Amino acid sequence: MKLPIRVILTAVIASVTLAACASKTKPVPVATDNGTQTTTTTTPPSNTGTYSVGDLDTDSCLRQRIVYFDFDKTDIKSQFQAAIGCHAKYLRQFPGARVTLEGNADERGTREYNLGLGERRGNAVSGALGSGGASASQLNTVSYGEERPVCKEHSEDCWQKNRRVEIVYTAKQ
Amino acid sequence: MTTETFARFAMACLLACCGSAAVAQGLNSDVPTIDIKNGTATATPIAVVPFGLESGTPPPQTDVADVIRADLNRCGQFRALAKNDIVEFPTRGEEIKFPTWNMLKQAYIVVGREVQGTGGDVRVEFELFDVARQQRLQGLSISGQASDLRGVAHQIADLIYEKIIGVRGAFWTRIAYVTAKGTGTNVAYALMVADSDGYNPQTVVNSRQPLMSPAWSPDGRKIAYVSFERGNSSIYIQEIATGSREVVSANKGINGAPAFSPDGTKLALALSNGINPDIYVMDLATRHTTQITKHFAIDTEPVWTPDGQKLVFTSDRSGKAQLYEAPAAGGDATRITFSGESNARASISYDGKKIAMAQGNGNVYRIAVLDRATGETKAISTGGLDESPSFAPNASMILYAATEGPRGVLFAVSADGRVSQRLVLADGDVREPAWSPYRQRGQ
Numbered sequence: 041m042k043l044p045i046r047v048i049l050t051a052v053i054a055s056v057t058l059a060a061c062a063s064k065t066k067p068v069p070v071a072t073d074n075g076t077q078t079t080t081t082t083t084p085p086s087n088t089g090t091y092s093v094g095d096l097d098t099d100s101c102l103r104q105r106i107v108y109f110d111f112d113k114t115d116i117k118s119q120f121q122a123a124i125g126c127h128a129k130y131l132r133q134f135p136g137a138r139v140t141l142e143g144n145a146d147e148r149g150t151r152e153y154n155l156g157l158g159e160r161r162g163n164a165v166s167g168a169l170g171s172g173g174a175s176a177s178q179l180n181t182v183s184y185g186e187e188r189p190v191c192k193e194h195s196e197d198c199w200q201k202n203r204r205v206e207i208v209y210t211a212k213q
Numbered sequence: 214m215t216t217e218t219f220a221r222f223a224m225a226c227l228l229a230c231c232g233s234a235a236v237a238q239g240l241n242s243d244v245p246t247i248d249i250k251n252g253t254a255t256a257t258p259i260a261v262v263p264f265g266l267e268s269g270t271p272p273p274q275t276d277v278a279d280v281i282r283a284d285l286n287r288c289g290q291f292r293a294l295a296k297n298d299i300v301e302f303p304t305r306g307e308e309i310k311f312p313t314w315n316m317l318k319q320a321y322i323v324v325g326r327e328v329q330g331t332g333g334d335v336r337v338e339f340e341l342f343d344v345a346r347q348q349r350l351q352g353l354s355i356s357g358q359a360s361d362l363r364g365v366a367h368q369i370a371d372l373i374y375e376k377i378i379g380v381r382g383a384f385w386t387r388i389a390y391v392t393a394k395g396t397g398t399n400v401a402y403a404l405m406v407a408d409s410d411g412y413n414p415q416t417v418v419n420s421r422q423p424l425m426s427p428a429w430s431p432d433g434r435k436i437a438y439v440s441f442e443r444g445n446s447s448i449y450i451q452e453i454a455t456g457s458r459e460v461v462s463a464n465k466g467i468n469g470a471p472a473f474s475p476d477g478t479k480l481a482l483a484l485s486n487g488i489n490p491d492i493y494v495m496d497l498a499t500r501h502t503t504q505i506t507k508h509f510a511i512d513t514e515p516v517w518t519p520d521g522q523k524l525v526f527t528s529d530r531s532g533k534a535q536l537y538e539a540p541a542a543g544g545d546a547t548r549i550t551f552s553g554e555s556n557a558r559a560s561i562s563y564d565g566k567k568i569a570m571a572q573g574n575g576n577v578y579r580i581a582v583l584d585r586a587t588g589e590t591k592a593i594s595t596g597g598l599d600e601s602p603s604f605a606p607n608a609s610m611i612l613y614a615a616t617e618g619p620r621g622v623l624f625a626v627s628a629d630g631r632v633s634q635r636l637v638l639a640d641g642d643v644r645e646p647a648w649s650p651y652r653q654r655g656q
Contacts, residue, residue: 155483182445
């Protein structure tokens with residue numbers, strides 16, 4: 041349980057900051073003119089293209105593993121459809137791959153109600169992955185409600201980071 | 214945050230957790246703050262004179278009169294004369310000079326003394342007088358371990374409360390709550406039990422995964438709670454004295470919001486089976502569950518009415534969370550809250566007449582009390598993110614969780630909202646208080 045979360049956290053941080061040290065293997069670090077490094081992004085997969093397992097760490101689309109939600113809402117916003125499409129495609133391609141969809145809510149509303157809300161969000165992402173071709177046996181939803189905030193301030197800036205579903209790979213292939 | 218600062222941050226968290234591991238998790242042992250918010254014009258003045266010591270009794274570590282005074286103050290129905298304003302020190306009824314206490318405008322006076330008993334026992338004798346009538350209302354003694362003088366003092370406060378108010382006192386009770394220390398993925402959770410005033414905290418269970426929703430059994434010996442230690446929410450029932458516990462519900466999806474029936478034979482709970490939560494009732498002897506609600510909405514947080522006939526629960530079937538009531542054997546649900554944008558997490562008073570709940574209006578969440586006879590709702594807290602109300606077993610006070618900056622703290626507020634006491638954890642986050650039932654001696 042613990043390891044995948046840590047892996048994901050690292051991936052999230054890496055994707056946010058484009059830190060050079062995050063991925064050692066596939067992506068070729070490219071020096072930019074200001075001396076910092078950035079990672080290359082693979083071409084977004086076409087319908088005929090295929091993923092490799094390593095793409096989970098390197099492909100910019102597959103590295104998007106957090107879906108954010110509006111307050112008390114569970115519908116998936118359009119900007120996350122592409123990433124969900126990529127994960128669905130990957131899951132379709134690797135039937136042995138498994139993901140847990142960790143649903144989370146912000147602190148507003150009661151804790152048990154937020155467990156329900158987190159599950160709805162997890163199920164929304166699970167449903168979208170299923171529609172994209174992932175099989176039910178590859179998908180597992182766990183709701184943490186408001187118990188696992190990434191941010192603890194009482195403001196919308198913080199709340200919007202907590203209203204999320206994290207796509208956690210528990211098996212990559 | 215860069216990876217490097219994250220690593221530093223993680224290390225700091227790790228060190229903070231290791232450092233605090235040796236420190237007992239619990240409420241601050243400092244004297245809790247009592248904040249009398251809106252005056253206590255109707256509170257009854259009472260003098261609790263420092264108790265005497267019979268010769269041969271070693272000086273106690275606990276000032277019994279101090280504990281009694283604090284108890285009576287925080288319930289909101291009494292205003293205890295400050296220790297510094299006490300000028301005479303009778304320890305027996307015949308030593309009381311009533312004109313002095315009349316001049317100090319005291320309605321009642323309590324005097325007492327401690328006598329050493331056999332073994333480690335102490336017997337505390339006390340007398341309660343009506344000052345105006347110069348009449349003895351009560352003269353009793355309570356015995357207890359010398360190490361548990363606070364418990365003896367709470368029992369005396371309960372007897373005084375009952376004699377004057379006519380309702381059993383609830384100071385000699387306990388509270389359960391959840392603490393969380395640390396941040397990110399490195400959080401140490403604990404389910405704690407303490408005296409109702411926050412003293413004597415004890416750890417019931419530690420976990421690296423979230424703990425939620427403690428609920429007392431009606432005999433006060435067990436606590437049901439939600440733990441994520443199996444990777445998903447599961448419901449445990451644990452015996453407090455022995456620590457022995459068992460998982461009673463670990464289905465796919467949500468296993469949440471346990472609540473013992475008043476007779477202790479059943480557990481109401483919320484189960485989602487991976488779809489969405491509905492209310493169920495589990496027979497604890499057979500573990501057989503009966504589905505009570507079946508709705509695409511989120512139905513959760515069931516609590517029993519005192520007669521055990523109905524369940525009040527939270528549902529967002531009307532769009533926002535509101536409270537509903539349904540027969541505990543199954544049947545149609547009726548909405549019972551209509552003021553406020555949202556209402557959730559009910560706590561019902563022992564007589565069934567009042568329901569405390571977390572009421573949301575915009576981004577402001579406060580504790581409100583619904584009077585079921587009049588249908589009126591009144592806010593009794595003033596915070597911005599107040600939640601998890603829990604009535605004392607005599608409904609004189611309500612415990613709830615509030616936030617102060619990034620951490621959670623507990624408040625005990627008088628049922629009318631006028632007097633509130635803040636119970637502070639030394640560090641970390643305190644949440645989800647649950648007030649125990651009345652205690653039985655030997656427990």
